[in-house]
Amino acid sequence: MNNTKILKQTPSQTAGPYLHIGCIPHQIGINSSYSKDLNNLVLANETKGSRIEICGKIYDGNHDVIKDALVEIWQVDSNGHYKSRVHNNSNSDPNFNNWGRTSCDLETGLWQFHTIKPGIIKLTTRKILAPHIWLWVVARGINKGLFTCMYFCDEKNLNILDCNLKKISNSTNINSLIADKVEDHKYRFNIYLQGDKETIFFDI
Amino acid sequence: MDKKNRDLNYSIYPSDKNIHPKSFTPDYKSSILRSPKKSPLSIKNIISDLSGHIFEKNDLGSLDNDLIKNYCKNSEPIGERIIIFGKVLDENSKPIPNSLIEIWQANSSGRYRHNGDNYNAPLDPSFGGWGRCLTDNNGNYFFKTIKPGAYPWPNGGNNWRPAHIHFSVFGLSFLQRLITQMYFEGDPLISICPIAQSINNKNALESLISKLDLSKSVHMDYRAYKFDIILRGEKSIPFENRK
Numbered sequence: 270m271n272n273t274k275i276l277k278q279t280p281s282q283t284a285g286p287y288l289h290i291g292c293i294p295h296q297i298g299i300n301s302s303y304s305k306d307l308n309n310l311v312l313a314n315e316t317k318g319s320r321i322e323i324c325g326k327i328y329d330g331n332h333d334v335i336k337d338a339l340v341e342i343w344q345v346d347s348n349g350h351y352k353s354r355v356h357n358n359s360n361s362d363p364n365f366n367n368w369g370r371t372s373c374d375l376e377t378g379l380w381q382f383h384t385i386k387p388g389i390i391k392l393t394t395r396k397i398l399a400p401h402i403w404l405w406v407v408a409r410g411i412n413k414g415l416f417t418c419m420y421f422c423d424e425k426n427l428n429i430l431d432c433n434l435k436k437i438s439n440s441t442n443i444n445s446l447i448a449d450k451v452e453d454h455k456y457r458f459n460i461y462l463q464g465d466k467e468t469i470f471f472d473i
Numbered sequence: 474m475d476k477k478n479r480d481l482n483y484s485i486y487p488s489d490k491n492i493h494p495k496s497f498t499p500d501y502k503s504s505i506l507r508s509p510k511k512s513p514l515s516i517k518n519i520i521s522d523l524s525g526h527i528f529e530k531n532d533l534g535s536l537d538n539d540l541i542k543n544y545c546k547n548s549e550p551i552g553e554r555i556i557i558f559g560k561v562l563d564e565n566s567k568p569i570p571n572s573l574i575e576i577w578q579a580n581s582s583g584r585y586r587h588n589g590d591n592y593n594a595p596l597d598p599s600f601g602g603w604g605r606c607l608t609d610n611n612g613n614y615f616f617k618t619i620k621p622g623a624y625p626w627p628n629g630g631n632n633w634r635p636a637h638i639h640f641s642v643f644g645l646s647f648l649q650r651l652i653t654q655m656y657f658e659g660d661p662l663i664s665i666c667p668i669a670q671s672i673n674n675k676n677a678l679e680s681l682i683s684k685l686d687l688s689k690s691v692h693m694d695y696r697a698y699k700f701d702i703i704l705r706g707e708k709s710i711p712f713e714n715r716k
């Protein structure tokens with residue numbers, strides 16, 4: 270198969286401090302001309318799966334909370350399916366969008382999503398990915414969006430089997446990928462851009 | 474092979490390290506405390522690589538890509554009337570249809586309609602500064618807008634941003650997600666801007682500079698600038714290699 274690349278990728282640039290007016294104006298109270306924000310993680314009564322809240326804060330190298338970031342998430346539905354554009358994945362939940370985004374609260378820096386616990390992804394009969402949620406973070410001072418991946422502290426038995434976690438089992442701070450349980454159905458996933466607790470980011 | 478295995482036989486080219494800016498670019502002061510010290514870990518993408526949120530035409534309003542009209546009050550916004558147009562393609566030159574593009578920008582005097590912007594240049598009552606559209610079947614997009622002004626910003630010195638428009642591009646896959654900035658041909662501020670210069674590759678920075686293209690201008694009304702956006706491309710891996 271011919272894999273010759275012809276064009277060069279367009280380089281990334283920081284989203285800057287004013288990303289809200291372009292991406293999620295209504296969320297921060299801007300009187301936008303858009304009919305609605307496109308943030309799309311809306312659960313219907315029919316959406317399958319157990320409802321959870323995930324939240325967190327993002328810290329800079331001074332351990333100060335970053336308040337101007339945008340967080341996007343990407344996850345499977347409760348049965349472990351993405352809507353695929355390669356094949357019609359009739360197994361995927363028609364009442365669940367795999368994608369969502371939010372800005373950090375401008376006062377507290379807290380970001381949060383109301384979503385469902387993602388299912389297990391069965392790659393082959395022997396290989397699995399434990400329940401996880403991909404996150405993508407952009408902000409002023411971040412030159413290129415950062416990918417990280419959140420796993421669940423109450424899925425230890427599955428986390429051990431996870432193909433991606435296995436690949437990086439020798440890395441320090443692997444616990445930075447495991448969200449704490451704050452209360453029933455509520456998980457906290459703080460992100461540290463620098464320092465002892467620096468979160469693992471991925472080049473995927 | 475079953476459907477799931479077929480998906481596994483596709484992958485996407487890695488993000489090009491020679492093109493994108495490094496995370497720590499100290500001339501751009503905000504990056505100092507916001508740059509991870511460790512390089513991102515490389516893991517071969519699995520399954521999620523080809524999937525991304527699909528937007529529908531009716532998610533958008535009919536004036537969403539017309540920044541002249543979409544916040545217009547009594548009279549149209551002040552400034553140079555321009556069209557920004559181009560294609561979204563992948564590295565294989567394959568046009569990417571149905572990709573959401575969102576833009577945001579300052580008005581003609583360099584001021585954003587955002588509470589965080591304290592620059593004393595005036596707001597324009599008829600200009601919001603945001604737009605969005607979906608690419609058509611051939612990957613084409615366009616916006617009508619006002620050319621943004623340059624503006625000063627706090628970076629420890631006498632720093633001015635070149636005129637620019639922020640672009641957020643979705644492609645078809647979450648892994649193609651891109652946020653960038655588009656500049657204008659001939660702007661002397663580009664070569665001295667720490668944010669533009671965070672890209673340490675002359676050709677890559679050049680690819681962010683839109684070019685005047687009078688062929689797409691509207692007679693006695695708009696001049697046009699062309700800006701193509703190239704996202705990570707899909708590669709097919711022969712089945713035998715992926716055991």
Ligand SMILES: [Fe+2]
Binds near residue numbers: 637639
């Ligand atoms: Fe800007």
